[in-house]
Amino acid sequence: MKYAVAALRLAVSALMLVAMTRSFVHDxxxxxxxxxWDWFGYFTNQNNLAAGFMLTVAAVGLMTGRRFRWLDYVRGAVTTYIVIVGGVFWTLLAPVTVVAIPWTNDVMHAVMPAYCLLDWLLVGDREPLAFSKLWVIFPYAVVWLGVTLVRGATDGWVPYPFMDPKTGYASVAMYCGxxxxxxxxxxxxxxxxxxxxGAVLRQAVRRDRPAPVMHSQRIAS
Structure with missing residues (x-):
């Protein structure tokens, strides 16, 4: 089963790369x-690449039995981001977006978010995450928002209409918040x-921690 899950992760990652490459070539x-600086500035493109990378790393870790605690937190953050990609697109952007190649759009805004969500929920090769480390989701998001807002105010480039300073900073702040x-x-x-x-691979986690040392007792003669 673990090889089937790993192969599926690799296949989805490959499909995403094909879709992104096709989209880039078309553009x-x-x-x-x-x-x-512009094309890869989109939250969608960045997080599809991040999700594909994390799925690949998770697939390799699953096949080799080697896992790192930090990986689960990064994967949790990336899963959060990619699900937001799908949610924001279908609720805010789809009605005002002209899609040049429907299938590449569907892969990046539907297939990847849906698969990452299901993979996180159903596959048990991750440990429980501590709520005290929820902060790991914020650094990337804060940097991306900061850079994007600065660019919008200086060179005028914005990735999404709702982040355009021309709509008013109150509106931009509301959406970002x-x-x-x-x-x-x-x-x-x-x-x-x-x-x-999870529903599958419940025993797939192998902690990257040293095994406990068993101390033998000395028996007095």
């Missing part, structure tokens, strides 16, 4: 801005769900 050949709150709620849910051992 590059149709006059769309593909300057890396809502996303932070939603991310916190989702992360709390994923942290809580980590306490369930």
């Amino acid at each position: 590059a050949t149709h006059g769309v801005d593909v300057w890396p 809502a996303i932070v709150v939603i991310a916190t709620v989702f992360a709390l849910a994923f942290w809580g769900a980590s306490r369930w051992r």
Whole structure:
């Protein structure tokens, strides 16, 4: 079973890379801005790549039986981000977005978020996450929001319409605040769900910790 799960993770990661490559090539050949600072500045692109990387690492860890405690926290954070990618797109952006290649859009905004969500909930190769370490979801999000807002105020580039300073900073702040709150709620849910051992591979976790030393007792002669 572990090899089947690992293969599925690798297949989904590969599908995401194919979809992103196809999207990049299409944009590059149709006059769309593909300057890396811009094209890879999208939260969607960054977190699809992050999710694909984490699925690959998780697949390798599953096959080798080697796991690291920090990996579960990073994976929990990335799962939070990619689910937000899907949620924000289908609630805020889909009605105002013209999709050039539907299948690549579906892979990046539906398949990846849905698979990462199900993988986190159903596969038991992760340990319970401590709520005291929920803070790990915030550094990346704060940096991404900060850089994006600075760029919007200086060179005018924004990845999404609701972050455009032209709509007013009150509106931008409202949306950014809502996303932070939603991310916190989702992360709390994923942290809580980590306490369930999953439906498959319940015994797949192997802690990266030294085995306890057994001290033998000296028996007086």
